[in-house]
Each structure stands twice: as C-alpha cells, then as structure tokens.
Amino acid sequence: MSSNGSTKSSQQPAIVRADTFCVVITGASSGLGAALARAYSAPGVMLGLAGRNPTRLAQVAEACRQKGARAETALLDVADADGVSEWLRRIDAIAPVNLLIANAGISAGTRPDGSLEGIDAARAVVLTNLLGTIHSVEPLLPLMIGRCAGQIAVVASLAAYRGLPDSPAYCASKAGVLAYGESLRGKVEPHGVRVSVIVPGFFASPMSDRYAGQKLFLLSEEQAVRRVMRGLRRKARRIVFPRRLALLLRTVNVLPAWLGDRIIGAFRFHIDIRPGGP
Numbered sequence: 001m002s003s004n005g006s007t008k009s010s011q012q013p014a015i016v017r018a019d020t021f022c023v024v025i026t027g028a029s030s031g032l033g034a035a036l037a038r039a040y041s042a043p044g045v046m047l048g049l050a051g052r053n054p055t056r057l058a059q060v061a062e063a064c065r066q067k068g069a070r071a072e073t074a075l076l077d078v079a080d081a082d083g084v085s086e087w088l089r090r091i092d093a094i095a096p097v098n099l100l101i102a103n104a105g106i107s108a109g110t111r112p113d114g115s116l117e118g119i120d121a122a123r124a125v126v127l128t129n130l131l132g133t134i135h136s137v138e139p140l141l142p143l144m145i146g147r148c149a150g151q152i153a154v155v156a157s158l159a160a161y162r163g164l165p166d167s168p169a170y171c172a173s174k175a176g177v178l179a180y181g182e183s184l185r186g187k188v189e190p191h192g193v194r195v196s197v198i199v200p201g202f203f204a205s206p207m208s209d210r211y212a213g214q215k216l217f218l219l220s221e222e223q224a225v226r227r228v229m230r231g232l233r234r235k236a237r238r239i240v241f242p243r244r245l246a247l248l249l250r251t252v253n254v255l256p257a258w259l260g261d262r263i264i265g266a267f268r269f270h271i272d273i274r275p276g277g278p
C-alpha cells in the first residue's frame with residue numbers, strides 16, 4: 001500500500017501459461033531486489049515486484065519486460081499487512097507463486113553527528129525489516145502448503161550474528177528475521193515448502209552507500225546476486241556470504257563478551273541520512 005493509503009498495482013490481463021515460473025520480490029525498486037528481478041527475467045517467468053518508489057520500480061519492471069518476463073508491480077509499504085496480503089493473493093491467483101523473496105529493508109543507526117538512532121528510526125527499522133518480512137510471508141504460507149510446493153526466502157544479514165554498537169535496531173531486526181526464517185522452516189518443510197534464509201555481509205547497493213565505515217569483504221552487486229541465485233537454485237537452507245566475515249563474527253560471538261565488545265568496537269560507523277527516510 002502506498003503512503004497515501006491505497007495499493008497501486010500495474011494492471012494486465014490475468015492469463016498466464018500453466019508452466020509459468022512466478023517469483024515475487026519485495027524491495028524490487030533498488031539494490032539487490034532490483035538486480036534479482038532483472039536476473040530472473042526470461043520468457044515464461046512472471047514477476048511480482050513491490051516497492052515504494054514509483055519511478056525506480058517502473059524502470060525495473062520495464063527492464064524485466066525487455067528480457068521477456070511478465071512483470072506486475074505494486075507500490076506498497078511492507079508495514080501495511082493488509083495491503084501486502086491483498087496484493088500477494090492477487091499475484092498468486094494469476095500465477096501460483098513458486099518463489100517469494102522477502103527482501104525489502106531499511107537501515108538506520110548512529111547519525112552523522114554521532115547521536116543515537118532514536119526511537120522513530122528504530123521503530124521504522126523493526127517494522128519494515130522484521131514485521132514487513134512476516135507480512136510478506138504469512139499470506140502465502142497456506143497457499144503454498146495447500147499445493148505442497150513453493151520456496152520462501154527471507155533476507156537477514158550478517159548483522160544478525162553479532163550486535164553492532166552503531167545499529168542496534170537493525171541488528172535486532174535482522175536477528176529476528178534469521179530466527180523467524182529458521183523457525184518457519186521446521187514447520188513448513190514437512191508440507192513441501194522450502195525456506196532459505198539469506199545472510200549477506202556487505203554488498204554494493206544504495207543501502208551500503210549510506211554506511212559510512214569500513215565495509216569488510218565488500219562484494220559487488222553481481223557477486224551477491226550470483227550467490228543468492230545459486231543458493232536458491234539449490235534450495236539451500238542458509239545462504240551465507242562472504243564466509244570470511246561470517247566466520248569472524250561467529251568467532252567473536254563465542255569469546256567472552258568484554259573481548260567481543262572490544263573487537264567489534266574497532267569497527268565503528270554511522271549511517272548517512274536517506275532523504276525522506278528514518
């Protein structure tokens with residue numbers, strides 16, 4: 001649903017071939033979501049693409065259509081559970097969803113002047129990243145379980161592994177996404193629905209551009225897309241990259257807290273303010 005309260009979707013006739021592969025991506029107007037949308041585009045593929053920025057979302061959809069895919073777009077905020085649910089059901093009625101990638105997310109943290117992120121930004125982060133993910137997954141579960149088919153991917157972050165002093169709400173939201181995805185898997189896998197938890201470190205995107213600090217082992221957008229798609233193709237339970245950063249954070253986690261804090265404390269950053277963002 002858009003910020004003025006109405007869900008806005010592109011309108012196309014609701015006829016697709018029976019063997020259509022249907023991929024739904026939230027946060028498809030930018031970064032990883034947009035790159036995945038373009039990468040999945042091919043004849044015989046239907047894409048449900050959601051985001052908030054109309055210009056960027058339309059550009060992504062057009063690029064996908066140029067590659068032969070059918071693309072249905074919706075301007076919606078993942079915080080709006082009813083709007084997301086209505087749209088997902090509409091897409092699923094056109095073509096049963098094979099793959100959902102719940103990718104929409106925002107970052108916040110220490111501000112450029114060094115002040116705390118504040119309650120408004122913290123709430124927006126948890127609402128978008130954690131509840132937004134749950135809003136995007138839940139409506140499809142009964143449909144996929146009913147068909148004994150489908151794959152759900154949620155996008156967490158390596159920030160889920162170890163809290164970072166400059167982005168407490170972001171780390172908490174992603175730890176929540178990780179726990180949600182891992183929990184869900186045990187429940188729905190016996191019903192034929194696969195769940196992949198994507199756990200990326202830094203990759204190039206507008207979000208990471210706003211991260212003012214050291215980006216250890218930064219990957220390109222193409223590298224991130226390749227890793228995600230390979231993992232999803234294999235129906236991997238966890239898609240974690242880069243491995244070196246994951247290992248580092250896991251190691252810090254098993255150290256005594258005072259020592260872990262000291263190591264993590266060497267990696268301080270702030271988040272540049274996104275125009276119109278939290």
Ligand SMILES: NC(=O)c1ccc[n+]([C@@H]2O[C@H](COP(=O)([O-])OP(=O)(O)OC[C@H]3O[C@@H](n4cnc5c(N)ncnc54)[C@H](OP(=O)(O)O)[C@@H]3O)[C@@H](O)[C@H]2O)c1
Nearest residue numbers: 027029030031032051052053077078104105202203205207
């Ligand atoms: N970049 C990294 O280094 C990194 C590392 C680990 C994890 N991640 C995660 O990867 C995912 C993609 O990040 P990215 O780097 O590609 O970020 P990005 O370029 O900023 O893209 C974020 C996407 O999420 C959408 N979005 C944000 N809030 C939304 C809301 N309330 N409702 C609907 N859509 C919303 C944005 O839509 P609009 O622009 O249209 O508002 C945009 O399409 C995020 O979940 C992020 O936390 C990123």
